[in-house]
Amino acid sequence: MEIVVSSSIIDGDIKANPSKSAMQRALAAALLAEGKTVIRNAGFSDDCRAAMGVVQALGADVLVHDQLVEVTSRGIHPRSAVIHCGEAGLCMRMFTPVAALYEGELTITGEGSLLKRPMHFFEEVLPRLGVSCETNQGLPPLRIRGPLQPASITVDGSLSSQFLTGLLMAFGAKASDAEIRVQDLKSREYVDLTLQIMDIFGVKVGREGYQKFSFARKQTYRPTTYTVEGDWSGAAFLLVAAAIAGKVTLRHLSRQSAQPDRAITQALYDAGAFLIWDDDRLTVQRHELRGFDFDATDCPDLFPPLVALAAHCRGITRLKGVNRLLHKESNRGKTLQEEFRKMGIDIQISGDEMLIKGGKIKSASVFSHHDHRIAMATAVAALAGTGEITVQHAEAVNKSYPEFWQHLSQIGGKIRPVQAPSILS
Ligand SMILES: O=C(O)C1=C[C@@H](OP(=O)(O)O)[C@@H](O)[C@H](O)C1
Numbered sequence: 001m002e003i004v005v006s007s008s009i010i011d012g013d014i015k016a017n018p019s020k021s022a023m024q025r026a027l028a029a030a031l032l033a034e035g036k037t038v039i040r041n042a043g044f045s046d047d048c049r050a051a052m053g054v055v056q057a058l059g060a061d062v063l064v065h066d067q068l069v070e071v072t073s074r075g076i077h078p079r080s081a082v083i084h085c086g087e088a089g090l091c092m093r094m095f096t097p098v099a100a101l102y103e104g105e106l107t108i109t110g111e112g113s114l115l116k117r118p119m120h121f122f123e124e125v126l127p128r129l130g131v132s133c134e135t136n137q138g139l140p141p142l143r144i145r146g147p148l149q150p151a152s153i154t155v156d157g158s159l160s161s162q163f164l165t166g167l168l169m170a171f172g173a174k175a176s177d178a179e180i181r182v183q184d185l186k187s188r189e190y191v192d193l194t195l196q197i198m199d200i201f202g203v204k205v206g207r208e209g210y211q212k213f214s215f216a217r218k219q220t221y222r223p224t225t226y227t228v229e230g231d232w233s234g235a236a237f238l239l240v241a242a243a244i245a246g247k248v249t250l251r252h253l254s255r256q257s258a259q260p261d262r263a264i265t266q267a268l269y270d271a272g273a274f275l276i277w278d279d280d281r282l283t284v285q286r287h288e289l290r291g292f293d294f295d296a297t298d299c300p301d302l303f304p305p306l307v308a309l310a311a312h313c314r315g316i317t318r319l320k321g322v323n324r325l326l327h328k329e330s331n332r333g334k335t336l337q338e339e340f341r342k343m344g345i346d347i348q349i350s351g352d353e354m355l356i357k358g359g360k361i362k363s364a365s366v367f368s369h370h371d372h373r374i375a376m377a378t379a380v381a382a383l384a385g386t387g388e389i390t391v392q393h394a395e396a397v398n399k400s401y402p403e404f405w406q407h408l409s410q411i412g413g414k415i416r417p418v419q420a421p422s423i424l425s
């Protein structure tokens, strides 16, 4: 699908889409909690659907009614020897240690860009926990044979926080007197979100900062009713749209959220946009924008919306943390550079830093690289451009934010699909 985005005046009020990070964690906790869990304000992005499929494949019953998902679990009793994680990195990295609690062989696989994302962590770490693990030269699919036996270990957190999220979730179901020490953890606040959701399901983890996580006694996940919070990562795009092209109020965003991408508010503020909080409603309004400095090492998903913002700021914006983008759905540093160049924006990458020179967006046809955040960033940047931007493979947004195009249109974004040429004409 191709979508054309033109210069627009943005004005509207939107309920933020459900966070896929929170939804997938809640599904994992629900699988580990014997009994019936109710997930309200559930998300139905491709990644959330993949996680629902995993929970089902591992033995739980999943029922969907509108925005509500009921998970009934009797523990892990796989219905299939192959567990499919779609294209979701978190899903594979979180559910692999969870699935390894099962005594028996399982294959964990996925599709698209996920098949190119590094999983060698598991080959190194799982055998130390009694699990045999084979990968395809460090890549999916993974073949594992549990059961995982929690033990005190030290792991490297520099590539991704998602592996630690998986270990914490699995340890929470079984560990007594074990600790996980972590070196050089990146995307660290995602681990706060993990611990918060484990706590809601009745499992408490001791901690020393982001270095040590301890399990003093055996605990049990308890089923509960959980409401998925609004997604700061998706909201960031609409907030940037407002900052460059008008005004938006987003509802159902928690100011105290553990999601690291709430840091978008700091960047918007530093760039000069107006921000007003009223309970769980955040309004952002356009103002004269200037280049800003921002370290996105621990909130890497903010790079694409930050680049869209920086493209409309006077002067240079410096973003730190580019190295964290190497293994996302695309090599996002390079992808942003390539696609924004087509729109007339100069981006330099030097070591771990990205320098974006604000300018005028001109007409172009850009390619999402099948990466949802690239599709959304290029579309948002186009709202305050001088020409039309055609976004190729625009359906990539379904990975995290299937409502994106509808939300953009609701707030005044001028968008239209490119009609496929009819075979009759
Ligand atoms: O735990 C999570 O929900 C996520 C963690 C981050 O990954 P890394 O820890 O690999 O940076 C982030 O990029 C991803 O979109 C979601």
Ligand SMILES: C=C(OP(=O)(O)O)C(=O)O
Pocket: 087, 088, 089, 090, 091, 301, 328, 329, 373, 400
């Ligand atoms: C990288 C992302 O997700 P994941 O790692 O879960 O595939 C993302 O949502 O941008």
